[in-house]
Amino acid sequence: MGYYKTSFHHVLAELERLDLLIRVQVWRARQQHHHGEEGLPAFYIPETEVDALLDKAVGSPTWATVPLPPDLQENIQHRLDQMAAAITQHSEESLRQGVLLRLVALARLFDLVPFDLHVILVCLAPEIDRRYERLYAYLHDDVTRRHPTIDLVLNLLCPDLETKVAMRARFTSAAPLLRHHLLQLADDPNQRSPSLLGKTLQLDPRVARYLLDDDTPDDRLQAYTHVVFPQTAFGDLCFPDAFTQRLRRVADAAHTDDTDCILYFQGPYGVGKQTTAAAICRRLNLPLLVIDGRRLASMTPEDFRTLARLIDREARLQSAALYWEGFDALLADDKAAYLAVLLSILEAHPGPSFLSGETPWEPIDTLYGVTFLRLEFPPPGYAERFQLWRAAFTADETVTLAPDVDLAVLANTFRLSGGQIRDAAATACNLARARADAARQITQDDLQAACRLQSNRKLAELAQKITPHYTWDDLVLPADPVAQLREIANQVHYQALVYDAWGFNHKLAMGKGLNILFAGPPGTGKTMAADVLAHTLGLDLYKIDLSTVVSKYIGEMEKNLARIFAEAMTSNAILFFDEADALFGKRTQVRDAHDRYANVEVSYLLQKMEEYEGVVILATNLRKNMDDAFVRRLHFTVEFPLPSVDDRRRIWEQIWPATTPCSSELDAEFLARCIEVAGAISATSRWPVPSWRQPMAVW
Known part of the structure; x- marks a missing residue:
């Protein structure tokens, strides 16, 4: 039994059948053309043509009224039936042999009926052979109309007016x-407002390339x-066991269930959303079409509608699953359309679709008949x-780690996502290459610097x-x-251990951070101690400027603090509140609206301190002014x-x-016994002063 070895052979067989249909209509049209008529028929309508138009049946072209000879009619119909049967038989055998027939696939992907496929073939023919342009112009009786119109397609493919x-x-x-x-529908340039029948049909270039084996x-x-x-x-995914098992159940359902599904993957950058979608698609043997949703969200509504349709079409033609990145950009009120x-x-859309974003969302009054999760x-x-850090360097054999590198310290100190760890590893490699030493090994300092660079930098604005x-x-x-x-x-x-x-992570819902109070007179080393801790841990230190937090407007201080703590969650930094008693002062008895809102601000700070999982250091010169609830929440108080003298x-x-x-006369012991000052005040006095301002010697 014969079959088509390629999809293009199937297209050629269909075009042979189309040729026979066109040949019949050309024979009819030739019988109606008046070659010997005088004048310029393109510029006027002869009386004989008017009579012919009045005599022809409604809805039929002039050449369609010409009857075929009985023997020719029977012969042509027999040949058409034979060709249709052969095409069907060869197509079925080709599919059994595993040959992709793109016309058949196109019908399946877009729910096309046989008439739709025949229309596509009529429009595809000029893309393969330009002789069809002249044939269509001949049937139009107009040399300027080389593309098929809806009227021509209906006359070629439909047997009657109904x-x-x-x-x-x-x-x-x-x-x-x-x-x-x-x-694509196009208007005739010679007609200002053509009817539907007069509109020109053109095959979209992407569809034409697809049918001609171009992906x-x-x-x-x-x-x-x-x-x-x-x-x-x-097996390459790196998640907690419970979440991995849930993902496997989702993948099994997508693999076995015939129902189309939409999966919304919610989480910040780098937690593995796209990697997980890719793993599911690999199990389904599907490629993944990744869309930059945030760029599309900035377009006009009309352009967005067009491109979204083209994306849907591209995913079908590629037999790919959709992965819409930045989906939450469409959740704003002005993006409802x-x-x-x-x-x-x-x-x-057939098959699984993936949405990716950071904002929680559940559909309301939409997505009926589609499984959403x-x-x-x-x-x-x-x-x-720790596993992600190891995988980031084992994959590249050209990377050499210094002997002192401790990946466990990095995994504990920096709460980075998988994507951030991958980016930090690449940054550390670049830092090592930039050094002049021959070994170019990645050191612990390189890795810590790379981790700090990958942390959220928006905190520097606050x-x-x-x-x-x-x-x-x-x-x-x-x-x-x-x-x-x-x-x-x-x-x-x-902390991670x-x-x-x-297992203490499951015992504590809040309060997993570390809240520290540094209390003491000015200049006794509170800021330096925070600096030492940050240097020891390899973390950045951010000092909160009270001028950017405190506001005279009610509610603004809470907004500023919310932004600081939100950015700090991903910054992997130590927050240092100097003069903390100005923010964390004792709550007072409510006497007026100002007292009420002042207490609300302190209560809000208490809530944020409970939620924050990082390190917060509060420094104060007046410990007695600190709110009692804050003192209770502190893990350490350092005096x-x-x-x-020593x-x-x-x-x-x-x-x-x-x-x-x-000078050899400099006596540190003497200065220590005679001058009772704090360390910071001593530091400000380290520069030599003019001789006329030097203090008198002490006898």
Whole structure:
């Protein structure tokens, strides 16, 4: 039994059948043409033609009224039946042999009826052979009309007037041919307002390329989409076990269930939304068409509607699943029309579709008959972060890690997502390549710097970034405060072990952060201690500027604090509130509206402190002014006393750099005994002063 070896052979067989139909109509048209008529028929209508128009049946072209000879009619019908039967037989065998017949696939993808396919073939013919343009012009009796019109298509394919009227519905905007932009309707330039029958039909270039075995995506979509051929398997995903099992159930349902489904993957950047969609598509043996939804959301409503339809068509032609990135950009109030367009497309789209965003969303009064599921992706825990760090470097054999690199410290210190870890690894490689040393090994400093660069940088717009540079040797404090500070560093260092490995993460709903109070007179080292902690932990330090927080307008302070804590959640930084008693002061008895809102502000701060999972350091000179509820929520309170004589001597000894020329008469012990000042005041006095302002010698 014969079959088509390629899809193009099937198209050629269909065109042979079309040739026979055209040949019959050309024979009829030739009988009606008046070759010997005098004058210029293009500029006037002869009387004989008027009589012929009055005599012909309604809805039929002049050449259709010419009867075929009985023997020719029977012979042609027999040949048409034979060709149709052969095409059907060969097509079925080709499909059994695994040959992709694109005409058949097009009908399946867009719910086309046989009439639609024949229309597409009529429009495809000039794309293969330009002789069809002259044949169509001959049937139009107009050399300027080289493309088929709706009237010509109906006359070629419909046997009677009733069928023609019924088939007009296939050219409405709701019908598949136009709804999916398979065909384009164009007006005759010689007619200002042509009827539907007078409109010209053109096959969309992307559809023509598809039927001619060209899978190049639509040029109009290149700036907004790209195709991903998944390489990620389910075993490569790195999630907690419970979430992984849930994903497997979702993938199994998508693989076995015939119902179309829409999956909304919710989570911040880098948590694995696209990777998970790729793993599901690999299981389904589907490519993934990734769409930049945020760029599309900035377009005009008409352009968005057109491109969304073209994206739907491209996904069908590519046999790909849709992955709409930045879907939550359409959830704004002024994007309601955009959202309605997209949801109407997704309702009719075959197969799984993926939406990606950060905002929680559930459909209301939409998506009937379609399975919808929202999955909130959890941020990776310590174990997942450590596994992701290892995978980031084992995949690249050219990368060499220095012996002192400790990936466990990175996984514990920086709460990065999988995407951020991948980006940080690439940044660390670039930092290593930029150095002049021959080894170019990635060091721990490279990795920590890369992690800080990947953290959210918007916090710098709300707070002052302090680059840590002090070490434990620079800190001059009594033994007890130093021991507390080292205990704080250890608690941050082992936080992941306690919460993740030991399971305390499931016991605590809130209060997982670390709240610390530094209390003491001015200049006793509170800011320096925060600097030392940040330097030891490899974290950035952000000092909150009260001028950007406090506002005279009611409610503005809460908004500013909400922005700070929201950005700090992804910044992997230490928040340092200096002069904290101005913000965290005691709540008072309500006497007027100002007292009421002041208490509301303090209560709001308490709530944010409970929710925040990072490190917050509060510094105050007036501990007694701190609210009691804040004191209860503090994990550590470190007292910074005024330095003793020994401490002042150590401060004076360390205050001058080793390269500073110092007189032999300089006596640090004498300064420590005679001048009772804090360390910061000593530091401001380290520069030499003019001789006429030098203090008198003390005898």
